[in-house]
Amino acid sequence: MPDASSPKTQIESPKTQLESPRTHLESPKAPLEFKSASLTIPALRFFSNDLAVIEATLRGKIAQATEFFRDSPVMMDLQLLNEQHQSVDVEALVGLLRALGMVPVGLRGGSDAQNRAALTLGIFRHSAPSGAPSEIKIPGAEPSPELLDKSALAAEKSQENRVVTQPVRSGQRVYASGDLTVTATVSAGAEIMAEGNIHVYGSLRGRALAGVQGDINSRIFCMDLQAELISIAGIYKLRDDIPGDVQHKPAHISLDNELIIIRGL
Amino acid sequence: MARIIVVTSGKGGVGKTTSSAAISMGLALRGHKTVVIDFDVGLRNLDLIMGCERRVVYDLVNVINGEATLNQALIKDKRCSELFILPASQTRDKDALSIEGVGKILEDLAKDFEYIVCDSPAGIERGATMAMYFADDAIVVTNPEVSSVRDSDRMLGILASKSRRAETAEEPIREYLLLTRYNPERVEQGEMLSVEDVQEILSLQLLGVVPESKAILNASNSGTPVILDTDSDAGQAYSDIVARYLGEDKPQRFIVKEKQGLFKKLFGGK
Ligand SMILES: Nc1ncnc2c1ncn2[C@@H]1O[C@H](COP(=O)(O)OP(=O)(O)OP(=O)(O)O)[C@@H](O)[C@H]1O
Ligand SMILES: [Mg+2]
Numbered sequence: 121m122p123d124a125s126s127p128k129t130q131i132e133s134p135k136t137q138l139e140s141p142r143t144h145l146e147s148p149k150a151p152l153e154f155k156s157a158s159l160t161i162p163a164l165r166f167f168s169n170d171l172a173v174i175e176a177t178l179r180g181k182i183a184q185a186t187e188f189f190r191d192s193p194v195m196m197d198l199q200l201l202n203e204q205h206q207s208v209d210v211e212a213l214v215g216l217l218r219a220l221g222m223v224p225v226g227l228r229g230g231s232d233a234q235n236r237a238a239l240t241l242g243i244f245r246h247s248a249p250s251g252a253p254s255e256i257k258i259p260g261a262e263p264s265p266e267l268l269d270k271s272a273l274a275a276e277k278s279q280e281n282r283v284v285t286q287p288v289r290s291g292q293r294v295y296a297s298g299d300l301t302v303t304a305t306v307s308a309g310a311e312i313m314a315e316g317n318i319h320v321y322g323s324l325r326g327r328a329l330a331g332v333q334g335d336i337n338s339r340i341f342c343m344d345l346q347a348e349l350i351s352i353a354g355i356y357k358l359r360d361d362i363p364g365d366v367q368h369k370p371a372h373i374s375l376d377n378e379l380i381i382i383r384g385l
Numbered sequence: 386m387a388r389i390i391v392v393t394s395g396k397g398g399v400g401k402t403t404s405s406a407a408i409s410m411g412l413a414l415r416g417h418k419t420v421v422i423d424f425d426v427g428l429r430n431l432d433l434i435m436g437c438e439r440r441v442v443y444d445l446v447n448v449i450n451g452e453a454t455l456n457q458a459l460i461k462d463k464r465c466s467e468l469f470i471l472p473a474s475q476t477r478d479k480d481a482l483s484i485e486g487v488g489k490i491l492e493d494l495a496k497d498f499e500y501i502v503c504d505s506p507a508g509i510e511r512g513a514t515m516a517m518y519f520a521d522d523a524i525v526v527t528n529p530e531v532s533s534v535r536d537s538d539r540m541l542g543i544l545a546s547k548s549r550r551a552e553t554a555e556e557p558i559r560e561y562l563l564l565t566r567y568n569p570e571r572v573e574q575g576e577m578l579s580v581e582d583v584q585e586i587l588s589l590q591l592l593g594v595v596p597e598s599k600a601i602l603n604a605s606n607s608g609t610p611v612i613l614d615t616d617s618d619a620g621q622a623y624s625d626i627v628a629r630y631l632g633e634d635k636p637q638r639f640i641v642k643e644k645q646g647l648f649k650k651l652f653g654g655k
Contacts, residue, residue: 205484305588308535
């Protein structure tokens, strides 16, 4: 376990127990059955809603224990932030955690709007307050309809394209689980991420990360390449590595043999 | 329906209070009943710029706490009967501002006023988030320098996500750029960003450019919003800004170095 005493983000473990229903389906020939299972996952309690600070803190922690965090499921705990009326964009937060290689699976202490946002990202709401010992028991023979709905929703939404028509400003993050199209500028200090392709019909001055779940065939297209960073499936180039002759021009960015290729459009 | 205008910036000291005073006076002079609210709790200075500091009895926080009514706290401007000032508290701390309290005050003011101008503190501290939460329009005050422009960009991001309009998915806040302390000579010498540079970065509708001007210091020393100094460049710039805000088509001014200045230089005038 890495040291969890950072003032900005605290990782608690083991705290949260997920327990599924204990009952079997009746028919012996049933193609599936529900078995009881429980797992312990770390909860991430946030004390700051500044995504840049959260990112820096987490990167520090990950550097200390890379294996521990790789593909690690986490419960996002927003209770403290909401008590302090610090709102946080759940979508951006999830995007950040995913970009860092974590697998956010649940949210607790969220507002209604945050819970809804999480739901559309396929993340369930854990209703137990974070202070109390937190254990969810789902009673009865059937999985709660709430959970069923949520997983159906998650499957449906898991590949959603997004179109953003407003400028993406410094400090903002946008995440799409499918393709992302921005019809305005992406400012320096902004970050756009997509599991699929990225299209920017304006100046791209911030960071653009396509194929963030590892799709090496995803691409970035933009009308004016001034990016601080471009990345496809985790392979990136910083501004200084981008040749001057392709900057300030329309560009088509793809991956070839683990190499970023930038062509004119 | 009243329109709530928040005057905001990322960086401090860029000219928000100067602009709030001028714009609210400008709207009132055109016959629109206007109130200007100081949200800079703890650093009261709108009342100084408006020249009403000696008439402050109650403030915003008193009204929120129910210690005074709005009518007791509102100060009627002596120069223009359509203008009222709601001062900030010098002594209270910012936590006295609550969403519910501020929301209630704005709702009450909206019954009587056409425009509610909110002079916000810089950045995203409590007073600033309160002022922008309820806004219909935002005037983002920016100086022509990189750090101010970058902070304005961040501010615009926050406006887009943390306002009532964003939360209720209504039509978003209308955002305008007010570029102030502009000095065409320094722009020419490459010491300051040009209007085009700033617009290219922020892609925002330009409400107007206010030149760096001595008239501002005179105005604040005498407690007179600079828009009343109709001979001054800054006063005229703010008049144009109010006109453009109200939908009039006014060509931009004060962007290039004044020709007169060149003549004066050539022929050794003052
Ligand atoms: N166009 C201008 N020309 C010259 N000086 C100006 C101009 N605009 C503002 N100033 C000066 O800049 C200083 C800051 O102005 P002001 O108080 O309006 O800024 P502010 O954004 O309200 O600051 P704060 O963030 O502290 O509330 C004042 O001294 C003011 O006189
Ligand atoms: Mg001020």
